[in-house]
Every structure is written in structure tokens, then in C-alpha cells.
Amino acid sequence: MRPPLVLREHTATEVEINDALARRVPIVTGGRIGVRPAAEPGRYFIDTAQYVGSVVLDDLPILVRPKIPLHNLFLLLTVGVPSDSWRDEWFGHDRDESLLASIAEFFARTAERTLARGLLHSYRVQHAPLVALRGRLDLAATFRQPGIVSPVPCSYDDFTVDIDENRVLRAATRQLLRLAGVAATTRSVLLRLLVRLEGVADVHVDGEAVRDLLDRRITRLNSYYEPALRLSEIILRNASLIDRSGRAEASAFLLDMNALFQRFLTERLRQALVGRLEVQAEPREHLDRDRQIVIEPDLVFAADGERRYVGDVKYKLSPPGRAYNSDLYQLLAYCTALGLDEGLLIYCLRDETDLRSAPKAGIGEYVVRRVGTRLRTYHLDMSGGMEDVERSISGLADWIAHRSTARRARPGRPVAEVSARVAERRPIPIGG
Numbered sequence: 001m002r003p004p005l006v007l008r009e010h011t012a013t014e015v016e017i018n019d020a021l022a023r024r025v026p027i028v029t030g031g032r033i034g035v036r037p038a039a040e041p042g043r044y045f046i047d048t049a050q051y052v053g054s055v056v057l058d059d060l061p062i063l064v065r066p067k068i069p070l071h072n073l074f075l076l077l078t079v080g081v082p083s084d085s086w087r088d089e090w091f092g093h094d095r096d097e098s099l100l101a102s103i104a105e106f107f108a109r110t111a112e113r114t115l116a117r118g119l120l121h122s123y124r125v126q127h128a129p130l131v132a133l134r135g136r137l138d139l140a141a142t143f144r145q146p147g148i149v150s151p152v153p154c155s156y157d158d159f160t161v162d163i164d165e166n167r168v169l170r171a172a173t174r175q176l177l178r179l180a181g182v183a184a185t186t187r188s189v190l191l192r193l194l195v196r197l198e199g200v201a202d203v204h205v206d207g208e209a210v211r212d213l214l215d216r217r218i219t220r221l222n223s224y225y226e227p228a229l230r231l232s233e234i235i236l237r238n239a240s241l242i243d244r245s246g247r248a249e250a251s252a253f254l255l256d257m258n259a260l261f262q263r264f265l266t267e268r269l270r271q272a273l274v275g276r277l278e279v280q281a282e283p284r285e286h287l288d289r290d291r292q293i294v295i296e297p298d299l300v301f302a303a304d305g306e307r308r309y310v311g312d313v314k315y316k317l318s319p320p321g322r323a324y325n326s327d328l329y330q331l332l333a334y335c336t337a338l339g340l341d342e343g344l345l346i347y348c349l350r351d352e353t354d355l356r357s358a359p360k361a362g363i364g365e366y367v368v369r370r371v372g373t374r375l376r377t378y379h380l381d382m383s384g385g386m387e388d389v390e391r392s393i394s395g396l397a398d399w400i401a402h403r404s405t406a407r408r409a410r411p412g413r414p415v416a417e418v419s420a421r422v423a424e425r426r427p428i429p430i431g432g
Helices: 019-028 070-077 099-116 139-144 164-177 184-196 207-216 223-238 257-272 325-338 352-357 386-405
Strands: 005-008 012-016 034-037 043-047 051-057 060-065 122-130 152-160 239-244 247-256 278-281 299-303 306-314 342-349 363-367 374-381
Touching: 005 012, 019 034, 019 051, 019 247, 051 099, 060 099, 070 099, 070 257, 070 386, 099 164, 099 184, 099 223, 099 247, 164 184, 164 207, 164 223, 207 223, 223 239, 223 247, 247 257, 257 278, 257 299, 257 306, 257 386, 299 386, 306 325, 306 386, 325 342, 325 374, 342 386, 374 386
Parallel strands: 005 060, 306 342, 342 374
Antiparallel strands: 012 043, 034 043, 051 060, 051 247, 122 152, 239 247, 278 299, 299 306, 363 374
């Protein structure tokens, strides 16, 4: 395999690759990484946008590295996982060139530790034709085969390891084994996991099904599976491959840093503001009176039945260290629609370049002419240690709580109800 082509997120790097590889990169990555021709023949610009991870095309590995330290990327990835479940795992990973190798090792160790506590069993409804009646008569199957006495269509509860939680772990393990770039030592652990999960069906599992499982079906009995399930969701949602004749000829594992940063900040602010403010994530609202233009602010902060403050999260900092005009227009629309006279843009500071361009990484302010709406900006420094990041978020939460106590909707404007409106939906099945 050739030496890896190392790129950075949010860059357009000129490289020398053949035309066939240039055409395949957008296909394998689902359009997330773009390729455009440069001035010289045989040279192309690869646009990584907000994605980090790895892509393998034949014998060419492409590594897209984040601008934030890798331990802080792990911090973004582990939303909802107790810190004592993972903080020891990232030690030494900053020196690893491959994000996929780090994630795979992280998952393998977490899953191995999970299964060491015992393989989870539970009851699963089974339908099968049997010689003797077991459980309940499957009436629907009986009516489909009138006059047949044996075998008897039965429906029964089976205490088994073939349950959703184990199916998710098996699917994530198999997906990692099919991706290039996973270290040999990690593959050995993954193969041991497959042996441990013997008796669990191989079924297709997608990230949405795992998210549904995490949101709706984590209980006291299966809570020790949660760290491994959250990592499984990341793997199943972000890994893809092109498979021909049972062999992965091209594969990609890419993380959307915009989505990761927004989800991380939402959950951390929600934890920090418990008992002070309710944090609503992307509530659906309308900009116009006729309710034709839909808006979904990233963050809305509410208290006492009123929405007090609105925020928008942006992972990418503008070059001069100030807000993009388009971001300010968007925030102004949110403030106007929600009847608020102030809102906040939260940007991410990621490296020394950002720090030089934004020397005052605190609260900035723009006051809109005529109406007086205040559009504030905050730069969250993600270039330091994890404790520094947590302290910055705690300080930001205190500042938002302070600003929200004095904020009220403008007179004459309707205030939407605060309670979350979650549509009822059935659990997403995993496998058959």
C-alpha cells in the first residue's frame, strides 16, 4: 500500500492523482469530499469541507485529520457516555495518524470490557412451525395453511442472546473488520468479539436504528452496554464501503465535525443548565405569519413557559475572526421570529491560527440598526485540554443563564409553547 495522503479538514489541497482515482473519491465518500481539476494535467484539488477520517481507494489511503486535538475529538464523540468509561482510552492516540484506527481500537476495547461483564440475554418473540405446541398458537400462520395439522405454527418467547443490543455490536464489529486501516492487533480483538457473540444473527443495522435503541430502550439492566452502543452508532452511521465479489475495494470512514460539535455543545449546555433553563434542540418554528417558511434554530433556551434566548452553533470560524454575514442574517431571523431582542452565535476556536485571528475569544456584539437587536458571538476554544473545554462551556452556560433571566419576548409577539413536541413513533426494528 502506498504512503497515506494526509489532508486537513476545511482545506482544498492540490495533489497529484490519476483521473480514475479523482473520479472515485466523490463516489466512495457519497459526495462529502469533493475533487476538482487544478491548472496542471494530472493534478486535482481535494476539498475536505467539514469531514475528518479516512478513505481507502485500492492501495491509496487518504487521511483527513481534524484541526482540534484528537483527545478533544474523542470528547465530541462520547456525548452521553460516562467519562470514566473512556478517558483512559484516548491516552497516546494523539500520535496516531489514523482516526479510523483510533476509533476501531476504542470500540474494540470498550466492547470487550462490556462483554466481560456478561453477554446480555433477554426474551425475544419467535415464530416457528414445531411438531408440538410451544408457547402460543400462531393464529395468523394457522389461517394461512388451513387443514395442515403438523407442524404447528407457534409463537413463543425465547430467552436468547440474539437480541437488538448484541446485533448492534456484531454489526459494528463486522463493519470494522471489512474496512482497511484497522490495525492487526485491533482486528484480533474484533475477531474475539465475533466468537463471543456467537449465536447472534448477522443483520443489517443502520445508525438510525441504534439511535432509536439508545433513546428509547436503555434501562437499568442494559445500561452497561451504552458506551459500546454509542460507539457502534458512530461506526454504522459514518462507515461506508464499495463491495464487489465479497471484497471491499474502496471504503470510507468520515465524521461530520459540524454535526458532532453541535450535538456535543447542545448536550453539555443541557447538563450545565439543569434546573435553570430548558435547552431545546432545533425546535421547528416558522418565520412568517402564514407559517410557510420553516426555521430550526440550533438552540433555544426557555424558562417559566417562555423562550428567553436563542443560539446558533457554527464549527467553522470565519477567516478574520469575526462572524460570517450569512450567520448574522440567520441569527437575526431567529430573534425576529421568536420575538427576542438578543441571540448568540457560538463558534469553535480550533488551533493557533484561529487564536491569532480572534485574540479576544470572549463575547462579541453587533447591534442591528433601527431595531436594536443584539447579535452576540462567542468563540469556544477547542485547542486546549479537555478540562479547559469543560470549564469554558460551564462559563458559557452561566453567561447564557444570566442573560436569559432579564430577557422576555417583545410585547405583542406570540410565544411558542416550551414543552417539547415529539411525534409518537414506533421503535425501529433491528433485523427480522
